[in-house]
Amino acid sequence: MTKIEYTELGSTGIRISRIGLGAWQFSQSWGVTDYEKAKAIIARALDLGINLVDTAIVYGRGLSEEFIGRALRELGVKRDDVVIATKIPGEMLSYDDVFKATRRSLRRLQTSYVDLMQVHWPPCWNNIPTCEYMRALERLQAKGLIGAIGLSDFPVELIESARACLARSDIEAIQVRFNIAELEAEKEHIPYAEENDLTLLAWSPLAKGAVLGKYTLEEAAKLSDVRANDPLFHPENYAQILELAGEIKKLAEKYEKTPAQIALNWLLAYSDTIVPIPGAKTPEQVEDNAGAMGWRLEQEDWLNLYEKARKLRITRVTF
Secondary structure, three states, X not given: OOOOOEEXXXXXXXXXXXXXXXXXXXXXOOOOOOHHHHHHHHHHHHHHOOOEEEOOOOOOOOHHHHHHHHHHHHOOOOHHHOEEEEEEOHHHOOHHHHHHHHHHHHHHHOOOOEEEEEEOOOOOOOOOOHHHHHHHHHHHHHOOOEEEEEEEOOOHHHHHHHHHOOOOOOEEEEEEXXXXXXXXXXXXXXXXXXHHOOEEXXXXXXXXXXXXXXXXXXXXXXXXXXOOOOHHHOHHHHHHHHHHHHHHHHHHHHHOOOHHHHHHHHXXXXXXXXXXXXXXXXXXXXXXXXXOOOOOOOHHHHHHHHHHHHOOOOOOOOX
């Protein structure tokens, strides 16, 4: 029986499962656009005890939020039994747009508040001052429309600037890409989260499946979804990752677990501030992800994987 682990969202006192359910897959990008399939995935996660669901406005242009809101209503889920996190994209961060975007998210999610509202990425092309959108979020928080504030895909320097804009509160979570093949977050983001008691939500914790070694080099070259242009699946990178995936598979046999469970458990053991948010395209994948909790890799096995991961030389110059 799967033992679900829980932790606290930042310093909010909100109890969240140590592995959440990422909801990017409820979009054209990943192909889960059938509502009943999405509902079954959400239902299985909640049945198992996974109570954190992470979505975003841009996932399916609102489709992911709509699916989540409808499913929670039809499943009769009590609002306090689920922690909803969503995100406002960088181009929607003018003061008025933050209010407008939040109200539309709440409508799609069929809720009066979201537990964690995150800025999805900085307004790189729109010249919106950092304090403008942070103060808008703080005002929404004061009105009870959002619980906690978070930042996704922000460099640490800008996280510091954003926090300085807040008068009455602070951020509680940062979200970054982190998996055993892509360790860049350990340079600054993880130490920063640990020092400041922030939850670090790890997106793409399975490297879009690359670290599972499900595809040969030839098969990876033919992928046609969002992975098609991901540098991880470029032959120069994927050939290295396949070697790491081979080590993960060996440990899966040793522990009688799946490769996904080994890769996710490795993240859980890295730091108690890390909360992976893998997606799932079937209820069975939800069960697989949940099975990463309730046990730990032996130190020697964890260190061996870490040493092999640090030898990877991932390049993003692929053309």
